[in-house]
Amino acid sequence: MSHAPRTWQRLLASPPLWRLDDALETGRRDALLDRLDREIPWETPTLTLYGRRHPIPRAQCWMGDAEARYRYSGTSFSPTPWHPAVLALCDQVTSLVARQLPGATFNSVLLNRYQDGRQRMGWHADDEPELGPEPVIAAVSLGAERPLRFRWRSRLHGPFNVAQPHGSLLLMGPGVQARLQHALLPRAIPGLRISLTFRHVLPSPA
Ligand SMILES: O=C(O)CCC(=O)C(=O)O
Numbered sequence: 673m674s675h676a677p678r679t680w681q682r683l684l685a686s687p688p689l690w691r692l693d694d695a696l697e698t699g700r701r702d703a704l705l706d707r708l709d710r711e712i713p714w715e716t717p718t719l720t721l722y723g724r725r726h727p728i729p730r731a732q733c734w735m736g737d738a739e740a741r742y743r744y745s746g747t748s749f750s751p752t753p754w755h756p757a758v759l760a761l762c763d764q765v766t767s768l769v770a771r772q773l774p775g776a777t778f779n780s781v782l783l784n785r786y787q788d789g790r791q792r793m794g795w796h797a798d799d800e801p802e803l804g805p806e807p808v809i810a811a812v813s814l815g816a817e818r819p820l821r822f823r824w825r826s827r828l829h830g831p832f833n834v835a836q837p838h839g840s841l842l843l844m845g846p847g848v849q850a851r852l853q854h855a856l857l858p859r860a861i862p863g864l865r866i867s868l869t870f871r872h873v874l875p876s877p878a
């Protein structure tokens with residue numbers, strides 16, 4: 673059977689937001705979801721908010737090159753070493769992204785695991801200083817299809833949803849983190865979802 677060419681869809685012109693459906697083929701995306709579910713060292717850290725401790729409403733894992741250190745509550749952490757399947761996916765994502773943003777590279781990834789529609793991620797932008805002034809973030813979605821909600825910081829335009837089908841790749845280009853925030857809101861959608869948000873962390877002193 674022949675495959676239609678995979679093409680990036682432009683969701684926003686400025687700042688640039690694109691999605692590539694079917695970045696991963698059917699068998700591969702199902703196998704990857706299953707494998708990552710079983711083999712990633714998932715953690716559910718606890719955050720303290722107004723003096724009360726809450727486990728985050730999802731599981732996560734930071735992974736990447738040893739130099740891609742990140743800061744969290746005043747401490748610098750090294751990521752978990754690459755899982756071979758995630759490293760292979762990073763290479764594939766890099767070559768797919770190169771069609772839109774030549775030269776963009778990734779040295780780390782945040783993996784998020786949402787058990788069901790109740791698990792979530794609140795409003796934020798991926799604008800930590802170690803990501804540099806104009807981060808490029810490429811997000812692979814596996815499993816249950818849940819929309820990513822965006823809102824403009826200026827509030828001049830209304831919020832909007834971006835669908836994230838199983839096996840799709842969402843590309844947030846330069847300016848997206850500065851001008852918008854995003855969230856994975858709770859939804860009555862059953863089923864496991866795993867996302868992988870590839871980033872480039874600038875090396876920093878340990
Ligand atoms: O799971 C998602 O789709 C969102 C993940 C996200 O925003 C992040 O990892 O920064």
Ligand SMILES: [Fe+2]
Nearest residue numbers: 796797798854
């Ligand atoms: Fe994010």
